[in-house]
Amino acid sequence: MNRVRQFKPEEPWQAPEEEPIVRIENVTKRFGAFYAVDDISLHIHQGEFFSLLGSSGCGKTTLLRMLAGFETPTSGQIFIDGQDVTNIPPYERPVNMMFQSYALFPHMNVADNIAFGLKQEGMAKSERQDRVAELLSLVQIEQLAKRKPHQLSGGQRQRVALARSLAKHPKILLLDEPLGALDKKLREQTQFELVNIQERLGITFVVVTHDQEEAMTMSSRIALMHEGRIEQVDPPRRLYEFPSTRYAASFIGSVNLFDGYVVQQDDDQVLVQCDEADSLLQVRHSQPLVPGMAVTLALRPEKVRVLKDFDEEAPNQLRGQIKEIAYLGDVSIYHVQLPGGKWVQFTQPNVQALAEQPLTWDEEVTLGWSANSCGVLTE
């Protein structure tokens, strides 16, 4: 189901000389004694589909609201397209926002809602009508122009809200849980549509979401937030494959964690001793590590293979007993208990399970994986 987004070959965040469209510099927002956003610095580049991901209360919405101008940072600065907007009110910022509740004006019809921002700019009526028609066709709701918001379904309202926020050609579009109010089917369909619209218009999107699947599908980069701080900023694939913190590893997808210490490092091959495993664990890691240093290895369940035999010499092997099996249709999740009591989970496509001898409860298995499959967490 997860389509990892094929982003443009050029990755603007790799080009340090380019001025980012959004520059957040050491921004802190305090409510009383509570730090909603705690000393965050972040650069977002032109044309990105950037997600702020995290569980509720992590500060992602507060950060978005500071970009919109509804909250003022307690300290730090925000630059949009090179201009310091830290103390500029929302009505003078070159950004627009799509609200989680959509916030459509109930006393105006769809066309008037969309035209609202253009009217504030003082755009001439005929020009305004053309622009509204253009937006209505962009989000495919031409036939609803004369309806009032209360006469629309949730999905239609979402489209009106999107059209209204795009009307003024914002430099950045801020989206607060844009798909949060839709049901699952509609949400998946709308995800792709949102990405298509973003690519077509080339506007920078900054999205707040708590849904990791949504963030993975749509984003060029994701900033994973936790307790007012940023845990990791990376493209979806990197965030999933190479999480840099324990929190990042466990927030996105499921993961097996092994605590151990470094035995030796040859080039990028690191050997780790872990008391819970039957063999040494081998992992690729390019940063230098000191022998004896405590590390945590993160292993995704789908990278684990079932081996025929246990090889005394080889690294990355575990022996255990299958205790639980969860059938999910396309894959099954197996929970394996190691002799020491630790639980390890792995997944296997059911196509494969059918072709081979199916695994059953209480079966003794040997599990293995390649050195490329593990990530090293140093925090």
Place this chain on the structure above:
Amino acid sequence: MKLKPGLPPARNLIIAVPWFWLALFFLLPFLFVLKISLSEPTLAQPPYMDLIREIEDGFVTLVINFSNYQLLLEDSLYLSALWGSLKVAGISTLFCLLIGYPMAYAIARSPVHWRLPLLMLIILPFWTSFLIRIYAWIGILKTNGLLNNLLMGMGLIDSPLEIMHTPIAVYIGVVYNYLPFVVLPLYATLIRLDLTLLEAAADLGCRPWKQFLLITLPLSMPGVLAGSMLVFIPVMGEFVIPDLLGGPNTLMLGKLMWTEFFSNKDWPLASSLAALLLVALILPFVLLRHFERRAEEAST
């Protein structure tokens, strides 16, 4: 409104209670008033003749007398009293809105723990009897009253202001007394207003005063309308305030009705005045509702 067939009987019963109440205490008395308005005055107790009279040998006749209504339309006194009532009610409603809207807005936007105490302050005067509050205004406004003494003591005026027994005194009394009826429904609508709508307007380039004009004001119209009705309707028939604070020139329907009923003992004429007042009040709302419905149908 018709009850839908097939409703559970318990629900019918519950709906029947207010209907019964209205029929017994509103419709029936009004029918009495209507009856009296169509009768002829006489020197008796009660001072009007029955509509249905026995003439002789068990024959009955129905006598309907429209001359009261005819008099109301012919004598300019009554129409100018209607105009006077409309003027006082209209202007008072306007002032109640002008003063009450900022008050309601301020309470709705104040911190949560302040709202209840502030609302209590609005309602507090009702703890004192209505009459006493009006008499208090006499004490304040009269020639040798609190206000004049204060202003003269401060040296702001040389001779006392003549406010008592003028229309201004009536307006002051009415606006003071009816202000809470505007503030409360307005507060109720303003507190329900979704503040993200204002953020959305700001986000789309609206400055604060335009946010108020384009979002807050139109969305608070139900409160404005409810508050206006709660002031306008009772002020149209108001008797005590114009009688106590107004002068002999203050011509209003309520006062006229009182005179016809108690001083002139002309019950039929007083009753026809009451009927006229009701028509003057109901007609605009029936028309308003009609146009609203037409507008709704046009929009769908």
